[in-house]
Amino acid sequence: MLRYTLKRALSLGLSLVVASLVIFFVIEVVPGDPASFMLGLNAQPDTIAALRSELGLDVSKLERYLAWVGGMLQGDFGTSYTYRTPVTEMIGDRIWVSLPLALYALTLSTLIAFPAGVYAASRRGKPGDMAVMGATQLGIAVPNFWFAMMLVLIFAINLRWFSAGGFAGWDKGAAAAMKSLTLPAIALALPQSAILARVMRSALLDVLGEDFMRTARAKGLTRRQALMRHGLRNAMIPVLTIIGMQFSFLLAGAIIIEQVFFLPGLGRLIFQSISARDLIVVESVVMLLVFLVILVTFLVDLAYAAVDPRLKSRT
Amino acid sequence: MSLLSVQNLSLSIGPVPILKDVTFSIAPGEIVAVTGESGSGKSMTALAVMQLLPDSAQTTGHIMLRDEELTAQSEKSLCAMRGNCIGMVFQEPMTALNPLHTIGQQVVETIRMHAVMPKAEAEAEAAAMLTRVGLPQDRFPLSRYPHELSGGQRQRVVIAMAIARRPRLLIADEPTTALDVTTQAKILDLLKDLVAEYDMGLLMITHDLAVVADMADRIVVMRKGEVVEQGDTHHLLANMKHPYTKALFEASGHQVDLPNAEDGNAAILSVRNAVRDYALPRTKLFAPRAYHRAVKGVSFDIHHGERVGLVGESGCGKSTLTRAILGLEPLQDGSITAFGAPVGPDMPAASRIKTQVVFQDPYSSFNPRHRVARILTEPFHLVDTPPKGEALTQIISDVLTDVGLQPPDAQKYIHEFSGGQRQRIAIARALITKPELIIFDEAVSALDVSIRAQILDLIAALSRRHNLAYLFISHDLSVVRSVTDRVLVMQNGEIVEQGETETVFTSPKHPYTQTLINAAPLLPDLAALTSQTETSHDSA
Numbered sequence: 001m002l003r004y005t006l007k008r009a010l011s012l013g014l015s016l017v018v019a020s021l022v023i024f025f026v027i028e029v030v031p032g033d034p035a036s037f038m039l040g041l042n043a044q045p046d047t048i049a050a051l052r053s054e055l056g057l058d059v060s061k062l063e064r065y066l067a068w069v070g071g072m073l074q075g076d077f078g079t080s081y082t083y084r085t086p087v088t089e090m091i092g093d094r095i096w097v098s099l100p101l102a103l104y105a106l107t108l109s110t111l112i113a114f115p116a117g118v119y120a121a122s123r124r125g126k127p128g129d130m131a132v133m134g135a136t137q138l139g140i141a142v143p144n145f146w147f148a149m150m151l152v153l154i155f156a157i158n159l160r161w162f163s164a165g166g167f168a169g170w171d172k173g174a175a176a177a178m179k180s181l182t183l184p185a186i187a188l189a190l191p192q193s194a195i196l197a198r199v200m201r202s203a204l205l206d207v208l209g210e211d212f213m214r215t216a217r218a219k220g221l222t223r224r225q226a227l228m229r230h231g232l233r234n235a236m237i238p239v240l241t242i243i244g245m246q247f248s249f250l251l252a253g254a255i256i257i258e259q260v261f262f263l264p265g266l267g268r269l270i271f272q273s274i275s276a277r278d279l280i281v282v283e284s285v286v287m288l289l290v291f292l293v294i295l296v297t298f299l300v301d302l303a304y305a306a307v308d309p310r311l312k313s314r315t
Numbered sequence: 316m317s318l319l320s321v322q323n324l325s326l327s328i329g330p331v332p333i334l335k336d337v338t339f340s341i342a343p344g345e346i347v348a349v350t351g352e353s354g355s356g357k358s359m360t361a362l363a364v365m366q367l368l369p370d371s372a373q374t375t376g377h378i379m380l381r382d383e384e385l386t387a388q389s390e391k392s393l394c395a396m397r398g399n400c401i402g403m404v405f406q407e408p409m410t411a412l413n414p415l416h417t418i419g420q421q422v423v424e425t426i427r428m429h430a431v432m433p434k435a436e437a438e439a440e441a442a443a444m445l446t447r448v449g450l451p452q453d454r455f456p457l458s459r460y461p462h463e464l465s466g467g468q469r470q471r472v473v474i475a476m477a478i479a480r481r482p483r484l485l486i487a488d489e490p491t492t493a494l495d496v497t498t499q500a501k502i503l504d505l506l507k508d509l510v511a512e513y514d515m516g517l518l519m520i521t522h523d524l525a526v527v528a529d530m531a532d533r534i535v536v537m538r539k540g541e542v543v544e545q546g547d548t549h550h551l552l553a554n555m556k557h558p559y560t561k562a563l564f565e566a567s568g569h570q571v572d573l574p575n576a577e578d579g580n581a582a583i584l585s586v587r588n589a590v591r592d593y594a595l596p597r598t599k600l601f602a603p604r605a606y607h608r609a610v611k612g613v614s615f616d617i618h619h620g621e622r623v624g625l626v627g628e629s630g631c632g633k634s635t636l637t638r639a640i641l642g643l644e645p646l647q648d649g650s651i652t653a654f655g656a657p658v659g660p661d662m663p664a665a666s667r668i669k670t671q672v673v674f675q676d677p678y679s680s681f682n683p684r685h686r687v688a689r690i691l692t693e694p695f696h697l698v699d700t701p702p703k704g705e706a707l708t709q710i711i712s713d714v715l716t717d718v719g720l721q722p723p724d725a726q727k728y729i730h731e732f733s734g735g736q737r738q739r740i741a742i743a744r745a746l747i748t749k750p751e752l753i754i755f756d757e758a759v760s761a762l763d764v765s766i767r768a769q770i771l772d773l774i775a776a777l778s779r780r781h782n783l784a785y786l787f788i789s790h791d792l793s794v795v796r797s798v799t800d801r802v803l804v805m806q807n808g809e810i811v812e813q814g815e816t817e818t819v820f821t822s823p824k825h826p827y828t829q830t831l832i833n834a835a836p837l838l839p840d841l842a843a844l845t846s847q848t849e850t851s852h853d854s855a
Contacts (some may be wrong), residue, residue, distance in 0.1 A: 220398035
């Protein structure tokens, strides 16, 4: 297990180095000089030059890359060109919206998908299965911002249980903050749970056809016991893969939902920074997201090994 | 009173009748073998006794275990009986165990399912049971996972699970079909010992008549869901009444009429010191790769018109060698020459086309979306000017007739044919380019005995008609004995013995060959049995 973990950790480190190089150089070749953009069309060349040196844009690319990576390792993401505030601070505010939102949505999606998938699989071909499959079909087809608007209409405007948008902030207490994340989390979770429920169902159906499920029944286990003790864990491998991918998506892909609910999250920050050519913010946020995604992949790999003993001995 | 008594059991799944009026019984300590070809309903009979039938199954009749009617039990009491009063062993040991649980957990599960006892006590019992079935704790602790065990060892775990609660009835559904002969012999011995030790009844489902004759006290012969004949093993073998039973035994011991081999022909295939290595996964990042040598310097020749057998157990390297002969994998050392050209990617098509192959599985070795005509003519891509139009139609008709099919079959799709017919198509595909050497890679292993006998006859007839040479690879010694002139015995990547087939079988020299031949179950000599019964009858 230790060797497996170390190998996965090594690949995590290497992926981060490659990702940082790609992000840095791709963003470097994007046209548009931040200094001339900030100063407008009529700026004097010497003013632009002065600003460029102030922003640290006048040294070689390699030096800037090393400075950027070195800074990040110490927790310093540089200073935003447009807002003139440390990027660390900007990210710090927003990650405490995006990260809890993603986790909240993922938890909800898993809580909905697991029972729905297990229920549908255990009633294959019967009306219960068809109802769940129909609902998931709908969940996948309908875009999440439409759900978001419906939720606002029902729970914020008609019932007045939640506010229609905005973020209460963690300083008002966890309950208030979580409450303002509830509707966005539900809107994000519904389509994801529909996908996850379908994966769960088909993974379980595959496992139900396995010989060892028949062995379990021959030992005297009831259908339910066989499903719970031998089916679920074997079905976890494909389900874990999807959960890992969904977390990445929820973290970076919540941008539309953040717009609908006026949430100050990472998605909005990245959108604004791209429009303002604030390269240092874009680079840093993308790098942070990449780091989180790779970290999740790493955790999913560890989860595979915890679930499946064959992986440990193979490596 | 009998332990298990099945009376007038009929079963249908939806509108399809599966079993018709099946009646038989098993006494404690008795081994009853249910035998028949695929589709005879023997496995369904076993599942009916376990009451583990598909939901859509409808049954009538009685299944009594002692004085309890199994068909009338609630699901709850059936669960209490399964694993406790009735144990079951399955065919595929590679998939019958949950890969994520240790072998200890899986045996303990059976025990604790039916008895309230502390975990430690159940573990001690599981350890004792695993030791009893031949998996001693010092080498196979409870913490082992199934993937760390071989097929035979896994089957022992399955047996330990099935008998952990000392059930009165054990059902074994083709328990050794997936195993090598030497492993099969050991598992069968174990089952016999356990039956005697625990005074269990054993319901054994198997298609292998040699195993049946060797193991069973009584035989039940089934065909298409019906029992056609049953009785005490010796009596039934000596006085077979039903034509199907006779046909079944005849087909099992089928001897083909092989034309005499000619001597002094030129070698068409020469394998010289062939070595094939497989790279193993790296264990350390910068350490040199380790290799597994699957074929260790093998040499042999096949001469024009010669029929050679290659036998050995799984993992001995026979499939690897076959792939190398076909040029599908490169050699690391040594050489293979066929028809004067070295086998490899640069082999001239004119030499390559003279070797063709027939694979094991007639169900998965064809593209289901192609018609037979297209499947048959695929080898022509090796020819510069492939036949066209009328000439091609004529060739297809000829080759189909040659293997016992009809010319109109060329327009059908592969799913319209049975397993035996598909294997005929596979042979037709191999024959169409008029090869001089055909590789039969376990070509009859997936077939029922009666179909197998027909295909073996076909192979012998074709070899006579076209003066074909072939390499017949099989784990089934009796088949190899009947269709080859010379045999190669392979073990751990080496050919340990080779020689005239009859000589090798009657006086094997290498200890491994002796082990193999002794382990293979033999059909009893029916003529001897019959006369024996008659003599005893006369004297009585």
